Amino acid sequence: MAKKDTEKSKAIEETLWQSCDKLRGSVDPAEYKHVVLGLIFLKFASDKFEERKAEIIAEGKEKYVEMKDFYNMKNVFFLEEISRWSYISKNAKQDDLALKIDTALHTIEKNNPALKGALPDNYFSRLGLDKTKLASLVDKINEINTLEDKEHDIIGRVYEYFLRKFAIKEGKGKGEFYTPKTIVNLMAELIEPYNGIIYDPACGSGGMFVQSIKFIENHQGNKKEISIYGQESSPTTYKLAKMNLAIRGISANLGLKHADTFHDDQHKDLKADYIMANPPFNQKDWRGENELKDDPRWKGYDVPPKSNANYGWILNMVSKLSDNGVAGFILANGALSGGGEEYKIRKALIKNNLIEAIIIIPRNTFYTTDISVTLWIINKNKKERTIQINDRQKNYRNREKEVLFMDLRRWGSEYEKQFVELTATDIEKIAENYHNWQQTDWETTYKDVPEFCKSVHFDQLKENKYSLVPSKYIDFIDVDSNIDFDTEMKRIQKDFKALLKEEKESQEQLINAFKTLGYEL
Structure with missing residues (x-):
């Protein structure tokens, strides 16, 4: 234009x-x-x-x-x-x-x-x-x-x-119906929803579907080869989604009614090729003490804790993926670590070779929260294979024992004086890096970059007790002074401990001196 x-x-x-x-x-x-x-x-x-x-x-x-x-x-x-x-x-x-x-x-x-x-x-x-x-x-x-x-x-x-x-x-607490367009664009560029079934279990106003169709059109694909399925619990947001899709002539199955995905799954037998989602963060009391304990969506995993729905959403999406399915979804950073049932589920997801990438999104990207959040990529088939995408061939290497970590907290541009968004150039570079890492010739096209990305082997994840916090793996270096932050932090901590020890010894000597002079302390 x-x-x-x-x-x-x-x-x-x-x-x-x-x-x-x-x-x-x-x-x-x-x-x-x-x-x-x-x-x-x-x-x-x-x-x-x-x-x-x-x-x-x-x-x-x-x-x-x-x-x-x-x-x-x-x-x-x-x-x-x-x-x-x-x-x-x-x-x-x-x-x-x-x-x-x-x-x-x-x-x-x-x-x-x-x-x-x-x-x-x-x-x-x-x-x-x-x-x-x-x-x-x-x-x-x-x-x-x-x-x-x-x-x-x-x-x-x-x-x-x-x-x-x-x-x-x-703002906070009410804007959950909308996921910033640049985040949806990034998700689409990463998982590449060219054909098959797309599913969003918490579809809000339907933005994931709109950007998926735009992705297909921008890459000369055929939108007739896509089928769209979604679900939304809020009655008014359900209507927003239907209107949003109708305005663009996009056909979608959003279920027979607005309904809670956990308690009234509108697509029980669905197997999706692509999942794109931004479910509610850290939902509390999302199920009763004994509700959903035997739900088939948790089969092979521990039951997600009722105190937080994050892993309920993850397992719901894992259960909906086809054999070659791939999912991109947003979660609060708290899901990257922690103990109890979440630790057991996270460990099983890693051991089952499902987690492909963990990407930290810049702060102030979302209108509903100012915290940094994470984009997860889960892939049911990380093995070596070749697929045809339109007129090009994509050759995947075996990535079963690896996870790619990316940190985007320094990326993006400010707008509206309070928010940050990833630019088109940002998204292109991030997607290129991810796809280079996936390819058979990755050793010539991809490299670990301090403060940005790191390819991590399963053994290192195990050493870190299956934590998915990117800062545990990505190297952080001050480019201006060439300081390795991890090494420098360890040195500072060591010096600080020595200083505290010295201070304690000085206090003890002073106390002993006063006691020698007959003072009671």
Whole structure:
């Protein structure tokens, strides 16, 4: 896209956000994202409908313009007149505007089975929105031509922009529905989801799926060779995901309903070729004392502790992988070490040759936490093999006894004055390093780099009691002064102990001297 077009699109996103932000006075931010995104979806669906209607008329089939099948055959949602944006816009100044919007969304969902459970239900009326502000919002959205630039997906960009802005605004505890796009891009570049089944057990607003499809398109793949499965427990986030995917024409099976992945698995028999996930961090009391103890997903492992769901998520994903499946997922750093059941499960995962890479993500990357988190790569087939990816051949070496560690805490660029994101160049370099390490010619293309990466043999993991903390393995060197931090730290600790010992001896001599003089201390 030319710079001028990009700036124009960006201006649309920012202008619309500023207009929508005016709702803040009457609606909680956690609520009004559903208002805004519901209206954006309605405008987009209407524009697509009107475009298809014009095509039918141009083909000389005007008598069929109200027949649903002529829209469905082109993957366009059929809209009755009361569901069309022209009707909503024309009635924007009416007192019952909220009711009309609810009716429009309900009617669209009723007429299009693919949208079952996707759209807000009696949402606008229930919120009691200020009718003047709602009318102003409708007028502003009316200015967007959602089909203006099909190649660069303006409506998708607007939707993505809003998801990110809402996640930032809601912050800790409420922004879990959104994973920063650059992290999803990194995940896709690492696990390369070209074809087969993609699964996300905690899919949020569907960002993993959107970026997977974009990865395929950017690498000249065929998105028809991908099947998407996901699950989400929050009813409102479940709707966000369905709308997000519908806007982009992405077909997905998100289960029959919103449901908890542990207690109501919507895809029990699924075997996925790729898993991409950002499950909730450190969930407490995710199961009862005796609940799920005999769940088949833990077969061959200890039962994950009820005090923390991190290893429950890991084993859920391991159980869903196909024989050649690969998973990329985000977890809090606490999962890298620790004892009890987690230690036993982690040890078994390592001994079963499932863990391929552990990557520390920069701090302040996520809107819901300012801590550094970890990207795990689990691979069911780390053996030597050759696969065909589009027009290129990929030759894997045997990596069963190795794990690649990468530390990205010094990577990325600042934005919004409080967050960090990996740039496209960062992602390209990180992915290249990872894939070089995987290849049969790795000894000529890959090398351990201090403060960045280290290939670690199973024996060293065993020596460190199966800890997956990267700093235990990656060499840290001060490049400016060529100081090995590990060696220097040991020297400092030794000197400090000697100093303490000397101080203690001096105190004892002083006390003895006072006692000799007859003082009681």
